[in-house]
Amino acid sequence: MNYRFQNLLGAPYKGGNALVVNNSLLISPVGNRVSITDLIKSETVTLPSQSSTNLRRIAASPDGLFLLAIDENNRCQFINLPRRAVLHRITFxxxxxxxxxxxxxxxxxxxxxxxxxxxxxxxxxxxxxxxxxxxxxxxxxxxxxxxxxxxxxxxxxxxxxxxxxxxxxxxxxxxxxxxxxxxxxxxxxxxxxxxxxxxxxxxxxxxxxxxxGxxxxxxxxxxxxxxxxxxxxxxxxxxxxxNEEGGSDKRVKKRKNFDGKDGALDLExxxxxxxxxxxxxxKDFFMQDKAKTAACDYHRGLDMVVVGFSNGVFGLYQMPDFVCIQSMSKSSRKITTAVFNDLGNWVTIGCARLGQLLVWEWKSETSILKQQGHYYDVNCVAYSPDSQLLATGADDNKIKVWTVSSGFCFVNFPEHTNAVTALHFLPRNCLLSASLDGTVRAWDLFRYRNFKTFTTPTSKQFVSLASDQSGEVICAGTLDSFEIFVWSMKTGRLLDVLSGHEGPVHGLVFSPTNATLASSSWDKTVRLWDVFEGKGAVETFPHTHDVLTVVYRPDGKQLACSTLDGHIHFWDPIEGLLMYTIEGRRDIAGGRLMTDRRSAANSTSGKCFTTLCYSADGSYILAGGNSKYICMYDVADQVLLRRFQITHNLSLDGVLDVLNSKNMTESGPLNLIDDDNSDTEEGVDKQVTNKLGYDLPGSLPNHGRPIIRTKCLRIAPTGRSWAAATTEGVLIYSMDESFIFDPTDLDVDVTPEVIDAALKENQSSRALILSLRLNEDSLIKKCIFGVSPVDIPAVASSVPFKYIQRLVEALAYLLENCQHLEFILEWCQELCKIHGYSIQQNSRKLYPALKSLEKAHTRLNQDLADTCNSNLYRLQYLCSASPAK
Structure with a gap:
C-alpha cells in the first residue's frame, strides 16, 4: 500500500535544454518530469513533481538551490532542489x-x-x-x-x-x-x-x-x-x-534624442x-555544409564556444581566434542541447530524437556519461532474482540492463532484428529474451554476450516467454501459428511443440511448485500443460472473452488471468475451479482519447487489463492496461486497495477525462491537426503505428499522439518496489520508509524513554522487544547495537516470531549501510539457527524480508570479492618485486 514514485528509467532525455549545477549535477527534462544525474557518484533520480505538459525550458539559480521548470503550456514550477519540493507556481x-x-x-x-x-x-x-x-x-x-x-x-x-x-x-x-x-x-x-x-x-x-552557422x-x-x-x-x-579627456566630468553634453526631444547625458x-x-x-562561419546551428553555449573563463548542429556534429572553438579544437559526430540526429559545466572541462550534449545524453571531457577525449533511452515504447521488464538489476525490451529491437539503485544502464544488447516482446531472468546471471524476429536468445550477464539462440524450423513471431524453476526448459508462445515451442537450455534443441490454442499465445508462466505450464490465448481459454511428461494439455479453463495474460501466485495454489471485458478471474489450478472474479472495468476506466466519440465515463472499448503481477507474498495483485491507472487489489477480499495514476502529462493522449470543446474543429481535434511550420526534430516524433503490427482487440490505433498505457508490470522479489513499462518509460515505485507502527501492540509502558532506561540497565532483550513493538527505525537499530556479541544467541531466542520479519528488515538495511559487517552477519546466523523451522513454515510471509537480506548479502559479497582480488594482486606484485639495493 505504501508505494511511492522513485525513479524513471528508459528515458534519460526527451527534449529541452540541459543544465549542469554545482559542476557535477546534470539536470535534464524527461517529458514532464526532471531528472538529476550525479556525475561523480553515477546515480540518477527523477523528481516526483510533474508539469501539465512536456517541459520546454529549465533554469537553475547560481547557488543550485532553485530550479525553474517551464512546460509547453507556459506553466512554471519553482522547485527547491535539495528538498525536491515545488515552492511556487506561475503561468506566463x-x-x-x-x-x-x-x-x-x-x-x-x-x-x-x-x-x-x-x-x-x-x-x-x-x-x-x-x-x-x-x-x-x-x-x-x-x-x-x-x-x-x-x-x-x-x-x-x-x-x-x-x-x-x-x-x-x-x-x-x-x-x-x-x-x-x-x-x-x-x-x-x-x-x-x-x-x-x-x-x-x-x-x-x-x-x-x-x-x-x-x-x-x-x-x-x-x-x-x-x-x-x-x-x-x-x-x-x-x-x-x-570619453573625452580633460574636464569631461565637469561638462554635460546635450544631444537630440531619437524622439526629437533634447536630453542630458551625464557622466554615469x-x-x-x-x-x-x-x-x-x-565574422566567422562554422562551414557545416547544409547543417543548421541547433544549440550553443559559451564559457567565459576559457573563452570557448561549443556548438551543436542539426546533422549530429558538435564542435569546440577557441575564441576570438576561432580555432576549432574538436569536431566530431556523436549522434545521427539533431543536437538539441549543448552546455558547459562550471569548470569548463566537461561538455553535455543531448539529442532529443534519440533520447541520448553525452557528457564529454574534451581535454582527454573521453566520455564521462553516455546514456540513451529506448527510441520506441518499452514492451517488457524483468527483475533479476536479487532485485539489483532491471532488464527492459522495446520496439527499437534493443535490450537494456539497468542498475536499480543508481538508475544507470550499463549494458545494451542490439542483436535482435525486431521488437523485443518478453524477458525472463534465470537464476544464474542469465537473461532470456523473445522477439518478433523469430528467435529466443540467452544473454550472459558476466561476459555481456549472446551465448545461445533458440530458433524454429520456420520463422515465427514470439510474444511470450517462460522458464521452469531450474532453468533447464525454455518455452515461448507465438503470435502467428498459435503454438508453444519448448527447448532444452543445455543443448539448445527443440524438444516439443505444444498445439491446441486457436489464437495468439500472449501469456506463459510455469508453476512455482511443479512443472505445470499455464498459457493464455485470445481463443478465450487458459490451458495447463504437462511439459515433462509430454501429455499435452491436461486442463482447460474456458472464458467468455479473450484472455490477455495469466500469472501464478508465488505459492502455486492460485492462477489469475485477465479478459477483454475488464475482469480478473482467479482459478484453483489443482481443483480446476473458479474461485472468484474481480470486475475491474470501472476501476481502470479513465482518460478519453482524442478520437473517442464518447466520454470516458460512457466509453466501453479498450477498458481491460493487459498485464498482471502478484506481490511477493501473494496477498495483493497489481493490474495495468490501456489506461492511465494501475490498480492494486486485495486478493482475499477482492477489493480495490489503491489506484496509481502513472502520469499527468497532457502531451499524451488518454490523460484527460473530459475534452475541451474549444479545441474541436471541423477537421477534428485541434491537437491532431499537423502544423506544416512546426519543427518535428525538436523532440521525439509523434508515434503513429505500433511496431508490433497489431492492436489488442477493442483498442484503438494511435492517430498521431502517444497514448498512455501500461504494457508490463513486475514486482521485485524483495517486494519493496515494482516497475511499470509505460508510454513515458519504466516507472519505479518503491516502498516509503516513513515512520509506521501498529497502535494495537502499544500500551502506556512502550515509550522511547522506557527503551533508553532498559538499555542503561543492560536489559538488551527487553529493550529490543519494546523497540520492535514501537516500530521506529532509529530505536530498533540502537537496540541491535546495544546487544553484546556474546549475548546475541540469548537475545535472538527471546524475540517472538511475530517480530522476526521486522527484525530481518532492519538487519538487511544495516548490512547495506553500516560498517559492522561481522556483527550483523552473526545476528543473521543466530536468527536462522534459532527460528529456522518457523521461518521455513512461514516462508511466504517472510519472503520479501528474506529477499532483501539476500540482496544485501549478495551485494556485500561482490564488493568484498572485488576488494580482496585487488589486494591479492597488489600483494603478489609487491612480493615478486626485487628488494631495493
Missing part, C-alpha cells in the same frame, strides 16, 4: 523560449514571445505573490530565442527571430533609452553571449551566433569627440557614448554598455 501569458537567473540570483529573465520580462526571484520566505514583475522590455519585433546576463547582473543580451540581438540595461533612468542593436545576421540568432576581460572581469566583447564578434570601444545624431537608429556605427550614462559604441570586428 506567452510561449517561453528561454529563461535565466541573474548571476547574483536576485532576478529571472524570461523570454516570453516578443517580450523580455524581468521578475524578482522568489526565495524561501512565504509570500502571497512570490513572483514580482520588475520590468518589461517590448523592443523586439519577433520572438526572443536566447538570453545572457552580464557578470554584474546589470545588462542583458537578447537574440531574436528578427535577425538581431539587443543589449538591454536594467537600471532605470529618468528617460528611456533604446537598446543597442547588433545587426548583420541573415538568419535567426540562436545564441548571444557576453565576453569579459580576464584581468578586469568587465564586459569587453559580445558574441552572436545565428542558425545559418555564423558567429559574429563585437568589441566595445569608447568614442572620442562630441555626440552627433546617428545616421539610423540602432546601427553598429552609431555614437552613443563619450556615458559609460553604460548600451550607450557605447560596439564594432563588428570579425
Amino acid at each position: 501569458k506567452h510561449p517561453v523560449a528561454d529563461a535565466k537567473f541573474s548571476p547574483n540570483g536576485k532576478f529571472i529573465a524570461v523570454a516570453a514571445g516578443k517580450l523580455l520580462q524581468i521578475w524578482r526571484s522568489p526565495g524561501f520566505r512565504k509570500e502571497f505573490f512570490p513572483f514580482e514583475l520588475i520590468r518589461t522590455f517590448t523592443d523586439c519585433n519577433d520572438g526572443i530565442t536566447s538570453l545572457d546576463w552580464s557578470p554584474d547582473s546589470d545588462y542583458l543580451l537578447a537574440g531574436s527571430k528578427d535577425l538581431t540581438a539587443r543589449l538591454f540595461c536594467l537600471k532605470k533612468s529618468t528617460k528611456y533609452s533604446k537598446p543597442f542593436l547588433f545587426l548583420g545576421h541573415r538568419d535567426v540568432v540562436v545564441g548571444v553571449f557576453f565576453g569579459t576581460d580576464k584581468k578586469t572581469n568587465k564586459v569587453c566583447k559580445v558574441y552572436t551566433v545565428s542558425r545559418d 555564423a558567429i559574429f564578434t563585437w568589441v566595445c570601444s569608447e568614442m572620442d569627440g562630441d555626440f552627433g545624431e546617428p545616421e539610423s537608429p540602432g546601427t553598429p556605427e552609431q555614437g552613443q557614448g563619450n 550614462d556615458r559609460f553604460q554598455l548600451h550607450k557605447l559604441k560596439w564594432e563588428l570586428i570579425k
Whole structure:
C-alpha cells in the first residue's frame, strides 16, 4: 500500500535544454518530469513533481538551490532542489523560449514571445505573490530565442527571430533609452553571449551566433569627440557614448534624442554598455555544409564556444581566434542541447530524437556519461532474482540492463532484428529474451554476450516467454501459428511443440511448485500443460472473452488471468475451479482519447487489463492496461486497495477525462491537426503505428499522439518496489520508509524513554522487544547495537516470531549501510539457527524480508570479492618485486 514514485528509467532525455549545477549535477527534462544525474557518484533520480505538459525550458539559480521548470503550456514550477519540493507556481501569458537567473540570483529573465520580462526571484520566505514583475522590455519585433546576463547582473543580451540581438540595461533612468542593436545576421540568432576581460572581469566583447552557422564578434570601444545624431537608429556605427579627456566630468553634453526631444547625458550614462559604441570586428562561419546551428553555449573563463548542429556534429572553438579544437559526430540526429559545466572541462550534449545524453571531457577525449533511452515504447521488464538489476525490451529491437539503485544502464544488447516482446531472468546471471524476429536468445550477464539462440524450423513471431524453476526448459508462445515451442537450455534443441490454442499465445508462466505450464490465448481459454511428461494439455479453463495474460501466485495454489471485458478471474489450478472474479472495468476506466466519440465515463472499448503481477507474498495483485491507472487489489477480499495514476502529462493522449470543446474543429481535434511550420526534430516524433503490427482487440490505433498505457508490470522479489513499462518509460515505485507502527501492540509502558532506561540497565532483550513493538527505525537499530556479541544467541531466542520479519528488515538495511559487517552477519546466523523451522513454515510471509537480506548479502559479497582480488594482486606484485639495493 505504501508505494511511492522513485525513479524513471528508459528515458534519460526527451527534449529541452540541459543544465549542469554545482559542476557535477546534470539536470535534464524527461517529458514532464526532471531528472538529476550525479556525475561523480553515477546515480540518477527523477523528481516526483510533474508539469501539465512536456517541459520546454529549465533554469537553475547560481547557488543550485532553485530550479525553474517551464512546460509547453507556459506553466512554471519553482522547485527547491535539495528538498525536491515545488515552492511556487506561475503561468506566463506567452510561449517561453528561454529563461535565466541573474548571476547574483536576485532576478529571472524570461523570454516570453516578443517580450523580455524581468521578475524578482522568489526565495524561501512565504509570500502571497512570490513572483514580482520588475520590468518589461517590448523592443523586439519577433520572438526572443536566447538570453545572457552580464557578470554584474546589470545588462542583458537578447537574440531574436528578427535577425538581431539587443543589449538591454536594467537600471532605470529618468528617460528611456533604446537598446543597442547588433545587426548583420541573415538568419535567426540562436545564441548571444557576453565576453569579459580576464584581468578586469568587465564586459569587453559580445558574441552572436545565428542558425545559418555564423558567429559574429563585437568589441566595445569608447568614442572620442562630441555626440552627433546617428545616421539610423540602432546601427553598429552609431555614437552613443563619450570619453573625452580633460574636464569631461565637469561638462554635460546635450544631444537630440531619437524622439526629437533634447536630453542630458551625464557622466554615469556615458559609460553604460548600451550607450557605447560596439564594432563588428570579425565574422566567422562554422562551414557545416547544409547543417543548421541547433544549440550553443559559451564559457567565459576559457573563452570557448561549443556548438551543436542539426546533422549530429558538435564542435569546440577557441575564441576570438576561432580555432576549432574538436569536431566530431556523436549522434545521427539533431543536437538539441549543448552546455558547459562550471569548470569548463566537461561538455553535455543531448539529442532529443534519440533520447541520448553525452557528457564529454574534451581535454582527454573521453566520455564521462553516455546514456540513451529506448527510441520506441518499452514492451517488457524483468527483475533479476536479487532485485539489483532491471532488464527492459522495446520496439527499437534493443535490450537494456539497468542498475536499480543508481538508475544507470550499463549494458545494451542490439542483436535482435525486431521488437523485443518478453524477458525472463534465470537464476544464474542469465537473461532470456523473445522477439518478433523469430528467435529466443540467452544473454550472459558476466561476459555481456549472446551465448545461445533458440530458433524454429520456420520463422515465427514470439510474444511470450517462460522458464521452469531450474532453468533447464525454455518455452515461448507465438503470435502467428498459435503454438508453444519448448527447448532444452543445455543443448539448445527443440524438444516439443505444444498445439491446441486457436489464437495468439500472449501469456506463459510455469508453476512455482511443479512443472505445470499455464498459457493464455485470445481463443478465450487458459490451458495447463504437462511439459515433462509430454501429455499435452491436461486442463482447460474456458472464458467468455479473450484472455490477455495469466500469472501464478508465488505459492502455486492460485492462477489469475485477465479478459477483454475488464475482469480478473482467479482459478484453483489443482481443483480446476473458479474461485472468484474481480470486475475491474470501472476501476481502470479513465482518460478519453482524442478520437473517442464518447466520454470516458460512457466509453466501453479498450477498458481491460493487459498485464498482471502478484506481490511477493501473494496477498495483493497489481493490474495495468490501456489506461492511465494501475490498480492494486486485495486478493482475499477482492477489493480495490489503491489506484496509481502513472502520469499527468497532457502531451499524451488518454490523460484527460473530459475534452475541451474549444479545441474541436471541423477537421477534428485541434491537437491532431499537423502544423506544416512546426519543427518535428525538436523532440521525439509523434508515434503513429505500433511496431508490433497489431492492436489488442477493442483498442484503438494511435492517430498521431502517444497514448498512455501500461504494457508490463513486475514486482521485485524483495517486494519493496515494482516497475511499470509505460508510454513515458519504466516507472519505479518503491516502498516509503516513513515512520509506521501498529497502535494495537502499544500500551502506556512502550515509550522511547522506557527503551533508553532498559538499555542503561543492560536489559538488551527487553529493550529490543519494546523497540520492535514501537516500530521506529532509529530505536530498533540502537537496540541491535546495544546487544553484546556474546549475548546475541540469548537475545535472538527471546524475540517472538511475530517480530522476526521486522527484525530481518532492519538487519538487511544495516548490512547495506553500516560498517559492522561481522556483527550483523552473526545476528543473521543466530536468527536462522534459532527460528529456522518457523521461518521455513512461514516462508511466504517472510519472503520479501528474506529477499532483501539476500540482496544485501549478495551485494556485500561482490564488493568484498572485488576488494580482496585487488589486494591479492597488489600483494603478489609487491612480493615478486626485487628488494631495493
